[in-house]
Amino acid sequence: MTIGSLPPRYRISIDPVRCMECERCIENCSYGVFRRDGDRILVNSRNCTACHRCIACCPRDAISLEEHPCDYRSHPLWTREAREAIYNQARTGKIILAGMGNALDYPVIFDRLVLDACQVTNPSLDPLREPIELRTHIGKKPTRLDLRRREGGDVELQTPLTPNLQVETPIMVGHMSYGAISLNAQVAMARAVTKAGTFMGTGEGGLHSALYPYQDHMIVQVASGRFGVNIDYLERGAAIEIKVGQGAKPGIGGHLPGEKVCADISRTRMIPPGSDAISPAPHHDIYSIEDLAQLVRALKEATEWKKPVFVKIAAVHNAAAIAAGIARSPADAVVIDGFRGGTGAAPRVFRDHVGIPIEAAVASVDKKLREQGIRNEISVIASGGIRGSADVAKAIALGADAVYIGTAALVAMGCRVCGNCYRGLCPWGIATQRPDLVQRLNPDAASEQVANLIHAWTLELAELLGAAGINSIESLRGNRDRLRGYMLDESLMQVLDVRQVGA
Amino acid sequence: MSTVAKRVVIDGKGVHYTPLNQQIRKAVKDGAEEIVISNVLGQRFIGDGLRGNATIHVYGVPGGDLAIFMSGPTIIVHGNAEHAPGNTMDAGKVVIHGNAGDAVAHSMRGGKVFVRGDIGYRGGIHMKQYEAQCPILVVGGSAQTFLGEYMAGGLLIVLGLNGPVRARDIGSGIHGGEIVIRGDVDAACLATGARKVPLADEDRRRIAPVIREFAGDFGLDPEPLVNAEYTRIIPASARPFVGKYTWE
Ligand code: SF4
Ligand code: SF4
Numbered sequence: 197m198t199i200g201s202l203p204p205r206y207r208i209s210i211d212p213v214r215c216m217e218c219e220r221c222i223e224n225c226s227y228g229v230f231r232r233d234g235d236r237i238l239v240n241s242r243n244c245t246a247c248h249r250c251i252a253c254c255p256r257d258a259i260s261l262e263e264h265p266c267d268y269r270s271h272p273l274w275t276r277e278a279r280e281a282i283y284n285q286a287r288t289g290k291i292i293l294a295g296m297g298n299a300l301d302y303p304v305i306f307d308r309l310v311l312d313a314c315q316v317t318n319p320s321l322d323p324l325r326e327p328i329e330l331r332t333h334i335g336k337k338p339t340r341l342d343l344r345r346r347e348g349g350d351v352e353l354q355t356p357l358t359p360n361l362q363v364e365t366p367i368m369v370g371h372m373s374y375g376a377i378s379l380n381a382q383v384a385m386a387r388a389v390t391k392a393g394t395f396m397g398t399g400e401g402g403l404h405s406a407l408y409p410y411q412d413h414m415i416v417q418v419a420s421g422r423f424g425v426n427i428d429y430l431e432r433g434a435a436i437e438i439k440v441g442q443g444a445k446p447g448i449g450g451h452l453p454g455e456k457v458c459a460d461i462s463r464t465r466m467i468p469p470g471s472d473a474i475s476p477a478p479h480h481d482i483y484s485i486e487d488l489a490q491l492v493r494a495l496k497e498a499t500e501w502k503k504p505v506f507v508k509i510a511a512v513h514n515a516a517a518i519a520a521g522i523a524r525s526p527a528d529a530v531v532i533d534g535f536r537g538g539t540g541a542a543p544r545v546f547r548d549h550v551g552i553p554i555e556a557a558v559a560s561v562d563k564k565l566r567e568q569g570i571r572n573e574i575s576v577i578a579s580g581g582i583r584g585s586a587d588v589a590k591a592i593a594l595g596a597d598a599v600y601i602g603t604a605a606l607v608a609m610g611c612r613v614c615g616n617c618y619r620g621l622c623p624w625g626i627a628t629q630r631p632d633l634v635q636r637l638n639p640d641a642a643s644e645q646v647a648n649l650i651h652a653w654t655l656e657l658a659e660l661l662g663a664a665g666i667n668s669i670e671s672l673r674g675n676r677d678r679l680r681g682y683m684l685d686e687s688l689m690q691v692l693d694v695r696q697v698g699a
Numbered sequence: 700m701s702t703v704a705k706r707v708v709i710d711g712k713g714v715h716y717t718p719l720n721q722q723i724r725k726a727v728k729d730g731a732e733e734i735v736i737s738n739v740l741g742q743r744f745i746g747d748g749l750r751g752n753a754t755i756h757v758y759g760v761p762g763g764d765l766a767i768f769m770s771g772p773t774i775i776v777h778g779n780a781e782h783a784p785g786n787t788m789d790a791g792k793v794v795i796h797g798n799a800g801d802a803v804a805h806s807m808r809g810g811k812v813f814v815r816g817d818i819g820y821r822g823g824i825h826m827k828q829y830e831a832q833c834p835i836l837v838v839g840g841s842a843q844t845f846l847g848e849y850m851a852g853g854l855l856i857v858l859g860l861n862g863p864v865r866a867r868d869i870g871s872g873i874h875g876g877e878i879v880i881r882g883d884v885d886a887a888c889l890a891t892g893a894r895k896v897p898l899a900d901e902d903r904r905r906i907a908p909v910i911r912e913f914a915g916d917f918g919l920d921p922e923p924l925v926n927a928e929y930t931r932i933i934p935a936s937a938r939p940f941v942g943k944y945t946w947e
Contacts, residue, residue, distance in 0.1 A: 281947075290945035421825070422806040426789045427748040427768045451940055466808060466829040467851065472874055472938050476849050480824045481764075481783050481805050490743065490763060494786070497720060498748030498768045544947055618946065 199283050206244040207265035210237050214258035221250040221259060226621040226633055241265075247614040249623035281544070294544040296615040297444060297536045297581060297603065305555035305684070306587050310697060312678040313663040321662040328658040329668035334435075334597060335360030335504045335528040337572040358528060359504055361435055363598060364393030365654040366669055367588060369646075370531075370579050370600030371417050371437065371508075373399025375452050375461045375473070376540040376617070377606070378634040379406055381626045384642035385605055386410035391643070392650040395434060397600070400450070400475060402464035403429055415506065418495065420449060421475035423465040427498060435528070436495050437506040440479070440488070443537030443554070443580040445546040446510030450475040456620060458629055485518075489525030496526055504528035511535060511557030511580065512550075516564035523565055523574040531600060532557045534580030538603040540627060541618035554580045555594060559692045562595020562674050571674075585656035594692060595674040608649040609642040705732040711759065712738035720747060727751045727772070741781070746774050752791075763800070766793045769810070782819065785812040790832070794916050798840070807834040807853065811909075815839040815917045817861065821848060826876060828852025837913045842866045847932070848890070851875040856906065856913075858924060869893055870932050874939050878932040879906060881924075889932065892939045898929040 208229055210221075215237060222230040227243045230250065244261070251259050268276055277299070281292055314320040321328065335358055342354040369385050376399060383406055389396045390413045397415045398407070402424020407414060416433030418425050430436055441447065452465075452473035462469040482488045492505050507522050508531035509515060519530045534554025539547070558578045565571040578591040579600035588599050603613065610624040617627035625637030661669065664678050672678065680697040681689045689696060707726040711719055719742055726734050731753055739745070739759030746755060748768040757765075757776045765784040766774050773792040776784075782800030785793050791810045798816035806825045809832035817840035824845065826834045834853035839860045846866040847855050852875040857864050859881045870878055870893030879902075884895060898906075907925045914921035 284945055284947070288945040291943055292947050293944045294947040422787050422808075422827075425768075425787055425806075426808070427750065427770050430748065430768065453941075454938060462829075466832075467827060468829060468875070471851065472940065474849060474851065474872070474874065474940070476825060476872075480821055480848070481786055481802050494744055494747055494764050494767050497717060497744045500721075500724075501717070543944075615947075 199287065202280060202283060203264070203266040203268070204241050204244075205264065206246050207241045207262045208239045208244050208250070209260050209262075210239060211258045211260070212236065214256045216256055216258075218255060220253045220255065224249045224253045224623060226623045226628075226630075245614045245616040245619075246612065247616065247623050248612045252610075292544040293541050293618060294547055294615065295539070295541055295617045296613055297538040298548050299544075299615070300548045302553070304581075305553050305688070305692070306581075306583075306590050308682050308684045309555070309590050309692075309694065310680050310682050311586065311589055311593070311660060311664065312680070314665040318665045320665050321667055323655075323658040323662045326662065326667060328661050328666075329670070330365050330654055330657060330661075331362065332366055332597060332669050333360040333362055334506075334575040334577070336574065339572060358526075359502055360528070361395060361504055362393075363395060365650060365657070366592060366596075366598035367392075367650050367653055368394050368415075368577070368598055368600050369396035369605050370533075370537075370602040371397030371399040371415070371439065372602060372606075373401030373417075373452075374404050374464055375399075375401040375456055375629075377626055378622075378628055378637060379404055379460070380634050380637040380639045381606070381609060381642070382407060383410075384609060384637065384639040385646050386414065387639065387643035388605075388646035388650060389413045391647045392654075394650065397437060398424075398433070400424070400439060401452075401461065402466065403432055404460070404464045408432065418491075419475050420477070420479045421473060423467060423473055423475070426466070430495060430499050430503070433503065435504040435506060436499070437508055437531065438479075438488070438491060438495070438527075439508045440482070441508065441510035441512070441533070442539065443510045443533030443535050443551055444539035445542040446512050446535075446551045447477060448543070448546060449477040451541075456629060461629065485521040485525070488522065489527075492525045492527045506531055506577070508533060510537075510550075511552045511554055513552065515552070515557045516560040519561040519574070519576070520564050520568055520570065523568075523570045527574060529575040529577055529597070530561070531577040531579060532561055533600075534578070536581030537579060538606075539617075554578050554582075554591065556688070556691050558591055558596050559594040559694075563693055566674070585653040585660065588653060589657060589660050589672065590679065592669065592672050593675050593679045594694075597673060604649065605646050608645045609637060705730060707731040707734045709734065709736045710738055711736045711740070711742060714742070716742040716744050716762070720744065720749075723749065723755065727753050739778075743781070746772060749791075766791065766812075769793075779816070780814075784814075785810070785834075785836070788812070788834070796917070801843075803838075804834065804836040804855075807836070808832050809834050811835045811837070811912075813837050813839075813913050813916055817841045817843075819843050821845045822866075823847045823850060823853070823855040823878070825849040825851060826853035826855065828876065835909055837909060839913070839917065839919075844868050845871065845890075847873055847876070847878045847893075849873065850878070850934075854879070854906065854909065856909065857881065858910075858913075860919075870934070872939050873932070873934045874937050875934060877902075880930050880932065881927050882930065883928070884930040884932065892935050893932050894935040895930050895932050898931045902931060903929070 400419035419439040506529040535551030575597040578596035622628040743762035763781040767786040770789040779797035780799040785804040801819035820843040868890040871890030
């Protein structure tokens with residue numbers, strides 16, 4: 197034995213006094229932790245992923261879960277993760293893949309920013325009494341308006357306007373493909389965004405026919421693999437998004453393993469069943485910013501200039517310059533995906549080490565666009581690690597027009613952020629295609645929950661705006677005066693363009 | 700624009716691509732079977748997302764992304780074409796009587812692209828097939844490096860009629876479909892993930908109609924081409940990335 201077995205990550209224990217042997221844990225656990233032996237429920241903790249399905253379904257609260265029941269000798273540098281990655285690679289010699297977002301303990305900038313409120317001199321607004329406008333429009337805004345007065349005295353707009361997306365709340369759901377998540381999960385979110393008057397992304401997996409009823413609220417994605425992309429798909433979407441990069445794995449492509457390409461996914465992606473769906477790292481028709489502008493134009497031309505086109509990039513060091521380049525193309529919005537963005541699977545080294553935080557990326561993009569006088573040419577959508585309405589408000593104050601949420605929407609449907617999406621056994625019916633698991637996710641109930649979440653955050657945003665004496669979300673956009681940095685260093689505050697608390 | 704029965708003639712001189720495509724769309728909608736566009740000079744996106752089954756003759760040099768997202772029509776270019784003709788095309792046919800630029804038939808899912816002359820780099824990159832849809836790219840001349848990279852399906856034939864085929868790094872990351880090149884291909888010109896095999900009789904029977912169609916379109920004698928020596932390049936594995944990764 198050289199390395200031997202590693203200490204278990206989790207320990208599950210059942211309190212025999214509380215347990216009534218109903219076997220719900222056995223039925224619900226897709227990882228095979230539980231089994232029955234006579235009148236006892238036995239556990240194999242090594243199979244546990246901390247998905248909490250058993251805990252959620254146990255009628256007697258008999259199950260307890262402990263993380264790292266037996267740890268290594270603590271060491272600030274040689275963490276458990278560092279040591280276990282070495283054991284893994286020493287055994288396999290391979291690249292480590294991992295799920296969900298960045299798992300390193302970087303400071304969260306959002307948590308070092310505080311919002312403002314009115315006291316005495318400028319009274320706050322009461323959302324009950326005053327209308328607080330949360331509706332916004334995503335897309336290009338004209339530099340100037342040419343208005344002419346007609347005979348009868350009516351004013352007529354002469355400037356041609358580019359199509360915008362009207363969103364009733366600045367919270368949209370980002371791109372999670374059919375394949376990465378189940379159809380029930382997509383349908384649930386599609387219903388929720390339709391109800392909330394907002395939009396969601398298809399991801400790069402095509403548009404399943406079950407989503408056609410919600411297509412006016414879907415943003416169809418065109419990624420480097422061009423899966424599921426044809427003229428019908430482009431025409432169905434309310435907007436089209438070119439995915440250049442993704443915060444969880446900037447600079448590399450994607451790869452849906454053949455095992456996950458079942459008949460239905462094959463039809464939606466338009467690839468043979470069982471074949472690997474490989475998205476190359478770059479789009480092979482985009483090798484420059486001019487080429488990107490050309491694809492934007494090609495998509496607009498295909499849809500007769502009726503649809504807004506978004507471009508999504510990962511937040512990387514020169515995101516601001518790239519965004520300024522995108523703003524000079526006919527693209528209508530740039531999505532900046534921060535390094536905390538989630539994913540079903542990404543090489544761990546990319547997930548944890550490549551890219552920059554969304555807070556800094558959005559602030560620098562907004563600043564660059566304003567400096568160049570082209571902020572009106574493009575909307576900015578922030579994504580990657582938005583956990584609550586406060587993050588939404590802070591992202592907007594740093595310069596975003598709206599945000600995309602991803603993980604938060606999954607959590608609203610039961611996801612416990614266990615990070616095992618890649619195994620395809622999600623016991624919540626979200627990141628799985630196994631029919632018995634998928635049917636656990638009731639699209640009606642789940643859509644209600646996602647809609648509730650968006651509604652609740654929207655209410656909170658209205659309250660936050662009212663308290664700050666602001667009556668429209670557009671007046672919060674880029675409004676650094678309503679933000680202060682708390683325990684942030686000076687250079688970072690310069691990047692964010694915020695002052696420190698007390699100043 | 701003048702209309703004779705089901706034939707429409709459009710003068711492309713100095714017309715921006717959007718009004719040009721609008722005229723094409725209108726002609727298709729009005730039932731034109733043949734559309735002739737003259738004086739084309741660099742307009743991109745001709746036939747972008749176009750449906751139907753009209754035949755469009757392009758005289759001059761169209762710009763990039765000819766027939767991108769196209770689904771049905773036939774476009775015949777009497778001249779050279781810029782980069783990426785047939786990009787993400789779904790169905791239909793593009794016939795180019797001259798040469799074409801880089802990324803010809805990029806991500807094409809169905810239909811045919813026939814180029815009489817040479818093509819640039821990354822030809823047939825990430826072509827893919829699905830059910831009855833099988834994209835076909837035939838190049839009369841030579842192709843440059845990265846031919847058939849990431850190819851996931853379809854048929855790519857290079858005839859090398861103008862001299863030796865210059866492509867190197869052929870089929871890197873190929874995981875579906877086949878590349879057929881006239882003559883022998885040095886193993887050093889294949890990229891990782893690609894493997895060469897002899898063209899079997901049944902393969903020849905399968906590609907013969909395609910070669911005959913190509914020869915017919917360009918007035919070539921088909922039989923010497925049908926009976927020539929070919930090298931067939933296929934994926935070494937349908938799963939090029941299996942074995943590269945381990946789970947956390
Ligand atoms: S779900 Fe709870 S009560 Fe039922 S068998 Fe499992 S541990 Fe016992
Ligand atoms: S979606 Fe992924 S992280 Fe969430 S519970 Fe399912 S497997 Fe775990």
